[in-house]
Amino acid sequence: MKRNKTIETVSGIAAALMLTACAALVAAAIAGTLCSCRHKELYYPSSPTAEVRVRFDWSAAPGARVEGMCAWFFPEGGGKAVRCDFTDPAGGTVRIPWGSYRVAYMNNDSEVVQVRGEDSHGTLELYTRQSTLLESVDAHGNPPGANPGGEPVVLAPDAVWGGRLDGVRLERGGDENAPRTVVLPVQPQTCAVSLEVLEVDNLKYVSRVGASLSGLSGSLFLGSGTTSAVRSTVPFGAESDGKSRITGGMRIFGLSAAADTGRTLTLYVILADGSKHYYRFDVAGQVNNAPDKRHIRIVIDKLSLPKPIVNGGGFHPEVDEWETEEHTLKL
Numbered sequence: 001m002k003r004n005k006t007i008e009t010v011s012g013i014a015a016a017l018m019l020t021a022c023a024a025l026v027a028a029a030i031a032g033t034l035c036s037c038r039h040k041e042l043y044y045p046s047s048p049t050a051e052v053r054v055r056f057d058w059s060a061a062p063g064a065r066v067e068g069m070c071a072w073f074f075p076e077g078g079g080k081a082v083r084c085d086f087t088d089p090a091g092g093t094v095r096i097p098w099g100s101y102r103v104a105y106m107n108n109d110s111e112v113v114q115v116r117g118e119d120s121h122g123t124l125e126l127y128t129r130q131s132t133l134l135e136s137v138d139a140h141g142n143p144p145g146a147n148p149g150g151e152p153v154v155l156a157p158d159a160v161w162g163g164r165l166d167g168v169r170l171e172r173g174g175d176e177n178a179p180r181t182v183v184l185p186v187q188p189q190t191c192a193v194s195l196e197v198l199e200v201d202n203l204k205y206v207s208r209v210g211a212s213l214s215g216l217s218g219s220l221f222l223g224s225g226t227t228s229a230v231r232s233t234v235p236f237g238a239e240s241d242g243k244s245r246i247t248g249g250m251r252i253f254g255l256s257a258a259a260d261t262g263r264t265l266t267l268y269v270i271l272a273d274g275s276k277h278y279y280r281f282d283v284a285g286q287v288n289n290a291p292d293k294r295h296i297r298i299v300i301d302k303l304s305l306p307k308p309i310v311n312g313g314g315f316h317p318e319v320d321e322w323e324t325e326e327h328t329l330k331l
Helices: 002-041 133-137 284-288
Strands: 049-057 069-075 082-086 091-097 099-107 114-116 125-127 161-170 180-185 191-201 206-217 219-221 231-240 246-252 264-271 276-282 295-304 322-328
Touching (some): 049 082, 082 091, 099 180, 133 206, 161 180, 206 246, 264 295, 284 295
Parallel strands (some): 049 180, 191 295
Antiparallel strands (some): 049 091, 069 082, 099 161, 114 125, 125 219, 191 246
16 A cells, blocks of 8 residues: 555656656747747848948049039949939939949030940940031031041030949948948040131122031940940031131041041031032041140131122022132141
């Protein structure tokens, strides 16, 4: 009897120990689950993009006046570019995926300059629409023989301000929520051409005058700053002082990168009687040897224009034909 009680006591103790062990295991499992839940609540995945403060530095272009800017962030490893437009010429804040970039940028308020090839850094190209030689005198068409090389005739660009910056790195190190700052220095991306024709005879009989220059680049690759190897002719307006001087000017993307370095200045003159004349000048020396390729100055000395031929009966000569003269300028 006594032995049976002892066995029952031992069995009770064993059962109690087993219950205690099970309770401990359950408690440990619950505690582990709670700890695991707490850990997940404290985990915050990092953002795939960085907050970037883009600042345009205008110190090298103090006279520039633009309404806005745009920038292309091209991933160094390839992929689609991120284009950012800013209404403030000083810049703004954008979000860009983490990584390394080559950046190209320019003012986005031009009414003349167009953009193509935005898929890659090497193909990003600025260009202008097609034009005609006589657009310089508010007319249409191309006088026969005025463009013997058959160059494309394109419109002159307006001012382009911008540049390029390689090796822009947006890295995750440190506080990922802290804004990164990218400073983009702005410089002129177009060149200026000025024309002066001095000591012009019979200028008082001129009703309209314009000009064009051949051997120019019709586009600019913004990512590299290089010009096109295609030679283009660009017309531009000119003015007469009514006495003896003609002046004009335009902006260009630059000289063509072609091996042919010929440059021809053509002056288009319409007289009061409607007769039309154009004069071609070889200006390769002045253009190619310009001390400052950003400011090319062309000067032509002494040009004799004809007087209008109108007889007493009011007869006008054929006005649909152009008369031409060729001139070679000496430096």
